[in-house]
Amino acid sequence: MKRTILLFASAWMVASCNQQVKDNTPPPAPQEKEVAEEPAKIDTTANLDLASIPYSDNDIGVFPFFTPPKGYKVMNQPINKDFDVCYFAINGLMKPFEGRLYKANITNEQGTQFSQRYFEKSMEDYLASIGAVKVFDGNITSEEYERYNKQDPHKGDEGDIGYADEKIRVYVIRTKDQGNVFIQYTSNNAGAKLNILQENDFKQTIKKITADDITKDLSETGKSIVYITFDTDKSSITAAGTELVIQIAEALKNDPSLKIAIEGHTDNTGDATHNKKLSTERAQAVMAALVAQKIDKARLSAKGYGAERPLVANDSEDNKAKNRRVELVKIK
Known part of the structure; x- marks a missing residue:
């Protein structure tokens, strides 16, 4: 009986020791998370002396x-x-x-x-x-x-x-x-x-178009090309465009015998029929604005040509901008 108890006690002690060793085992170290590398910052301050x-x-x-x-x-x-x-x-x-x-x-x-x-x-x-x-x-x-x-x-x-x-x-x-x-x-x-x-330094060459410029063009070449600005895809004249219309009216007032045809032109972007209609409406809007400036309507005519008469080839954005214009043609 004593031998049995002794064996049981020994077994219990071994189990207890094993459990203690197990409990004292350090937990596994946490795995490091991979951190995405930030892109290298570029120093854009380096200058040439x-x-x-x-x-x-x-x-x-x-x-x-x-x-x-x-x-x-x-x-x-x-x-x-x-x-x-x-x-x-x-x-x-x-x-x-x-x-x-x-x-x-x-x-x-x-x-x-x-x-x-x-x-x-x-x-x-x-x-x-x-x-x-x-x-x-x-x-x-x-x-x-x-x-x-x-x-x-x-x-x-x-x-x-x-x-x-x-x-x-x-x-x-x-x-x-x-x-x-x-x-x-x-x-x-x-x-x-x-x-x-x-x-070299940039030199500003843009200047405001005046009535004198328009008169000179009409006198020397019979035509003056102006870039009246309109709201996008509309015939309503912008504030900047209105200032130019005032200069056109001034040129007409300075020479009461002068008559002009107002011709609207667009680039070739979009539908040709729509462009022609839009250019006509814009030419008519310019004529109406001149009449509002006390210019006799009998001295004016208005017609749109759309993209039919490009000033330059429509092969770049700069050239397309040149083609979106109004031409004032002297009527003899």
């Missing part, structure tokens, strides 16, 4: 300052504008500069093959000879491309530079008589792209 670049005393020629190397030529129609914006790679960031702009694709002439090294060596040697200073030689990241590309109005155009991992070289020439000139290019064994910008 132009004052540190010495002036060049060399004759750099006239805009766009130099030709492609021998055996190479400009491909297609380059961008060549008196004033525009271009993004240049500065310290790995695409920075906008404004001024006279030239952007082109460069290719080989017939009978030759394009050599990346020949193009780059030609550029390096020539730019050094006219005092250009290299300010960047590298590429931009995909993050930088995503940051800036929608701001660039020339993305996809001729000579477009500034794609992720594209090898870009940027030079600056400082001159006392022609200002700062920025040059950037990129190339491979298939061709090259070149950007040249002569930095």
Whole structure:
């Protein structure tokens, strides 16, 4: 009996010890949650210290300052504008500069093959000879491309530079008589792209059209093109458009013998029938506004032509805007 009790007690003690060991086992360490990496922040404050670049005393020629190397030529129609914006790679960031702009694709002439090294060596040697200073030689990241590309109005155009991992070289020439000139290019064994910008300040050239301007146009050419603004897809004249109508009325009052035909025109967007109707209604609205300015209706006529008589080809938004016009034609 005692042996039985002893065995039972021993078993109970072992079980108790095992339970104690089990209870003292530390709980499993919590697994760390994966934290998504935040995209790297781009420092857009890096600027180019132009004052540190010495002036060049060399004759750099006239805009766009130099030709492609021998055996190479400009491909297609380059961008060549008196004033525009271009993004240049500065310290790995695409920075906008404004001024006279030239952007082109460069290719080989017939009978030759394009050599990346020949193009780059030609550029390096020539730019050094006219005092250009290299300010960047590298590429931009995909993050930088995503940051800036929608701001660039020339993305996809001729000579477009500034794609992720594209090898870009940027030079600056400082001159006392022609200002700062920025040059950037990129190339491979298939061709090259070149950007040249002569930095200058924007000069406002828009001026208010006056009665004298309208009278002069009608006297010299028999026609005056005016851009009277209307509410979108309507014939109601805006406040700015009304100011122009007042100047037209002033021109008519200054010459009581003057008679004009008011012709409405649109671009080719949308339905042709609707455009013609809208242009007619707008021409009639201008005539009604002139009558309200005490102009005898007998001196006026109004007709709409829709998109039938474009001033320029409807192949860009700028050209379409030019076609949305009112023409004042002198009636003899």
